[in-house]
Amino acid sequence: MGTQEEQVARLVWQYGEPIHAVVFFAPETRAATDGLGLKGGWMSYFGCRAAPLGTVPAAVVTSIFYGFHPRRVARAIPDAWAYAEPRQLVDARLSAMDAALGRLLGEAIDGPEVRRAASLATAAVHSADFSGRPLGAANAALADPGAPHLQLWQALGAMREHRGDGHVTCLVANQVEPCESLVMQAATGRSERESLRANRGWSDEEWRTAVMHLRERGWLDDNERPTPSGTKARDAIEAATDRLAAPLVATLGARAVELVEAMRPLAERIMAAGEVPKLNNMGLPWPSQ
Numbered sequence: 001m002g003t004q005e006e007q008v009a010r011l012v013w014q015y016g017e018p019i020h021a022v023v024f025f026a027p028e029t030r031a032a033t034d035g036l037g038l039k040g041g042w043m044s045y046f047g048c049r050a051a052p053l054g055t056v057p058a059a060v061v062t063s064i065f066y067g068f069h070p071r072r073v074a075r076a077i078p079d080a081w082a083y084a085e086p087r088q089l090v091d092a093r094l095s096a097m098d099a100a101l102g103r104l105l106g107e108a109i110d111g112p113e114v115r116r117a118a119s120l121a122t123a124a125v126h127s128a129d130f131s132g133r134p135l136g137a138a139n140a141a142l143a144d145p146g147a148p149h150l151q152l153w154q155a156l157g158a159m160r161e162h163r164g165d166g167h168v169t170c171l172v173a174n175q176v177e178p179c180e181s182l183v184m185q186a187a188t189g190r191s192e193r194e195s196l197r198a199n200r201g202w203s204d205e206e207w208r209t210a211v212m213h214l215r216e217r218g219w220l221d222d223n224e225r226p227t228p229s230g231t232k233a234r235d236a237i238e239a240a241t242d243r244l245a246a247p248l249v250a251t252l253g254a255r256a257v258e259l260v261e262a263m264r265p266l267a268e269r270i271m272a273a274g275e276v277p278k279l280n281n282m283g284l285p286w287p288s289q
Helices: 004-025 027-035 040-053 058-065 070-074 079-083 086-110 112-127 134-140 148-173 178-187 193-200 204-216 228-250 255-272
Strands: none
Touching: 004 027, 004 040, 004 086, 004 148, 004 228, 004 255, 027 040, 027 086, 040 058, 040 079, 040 086, 040 134, 058 070, 086 112, 086 148, 086 255, 112 148, 112 228, 112 255, 134 148, 148 228, 178 193, 178 204, 178 228, 228 255
């Protein structure tokens, strides 16, 4: 089960992810990036998510994002920077989230839960150590957006990417290659196999090769389902991810539970609206299983 701090870190992820993930699904995001001249949904996604890093090349984005095939990234980066500077995309995504969160949260956007969650999440980010967390650190270094709902959204982005950076570290330490990590994600039922494969840009042959490697490790059976060894390995990686995420949440001490309780009704409202899939390509089940 992990320590109490690790369990709270997972809850912060569970209830924070739907709030931040609005940026990846809201039509306001695509409208904002289309307005800057970006071409298509994937250029919008990579441009907005990578913008805090600056004008980095495709190889850097591929490395940090980890699960995407290099050719998927290369179709969007660095071309995105020719249409809009990263600073413009940071501003565009904030503008989009101002509109999208207003639409989804309604009167709750000015409520005490947003203000409390924004205060706590921002305090956690300001107190945390982002060493070895490139995407998390880049998001943590962004200027204060001012409004509480945008402060919350931006702070949750830093926390989300802090956790994601740690998860990549765990995958690398366990010699799980990018496509293999997606195969395991699909095998455990956390994402749908074909949409995950296609959206991340892997061919059928590349996917089959990853499956073969995982079978050779004894992690998958002939039906692409996890073996007991595979389940144990996957659970260990998830537990290690929680351990690496826990120090950021622990900066709040007992107030970390307050953050969870403040975010819970906001996340539930967003999920009830259907804006974020219950089983999205980040592999987040809702509710947590």
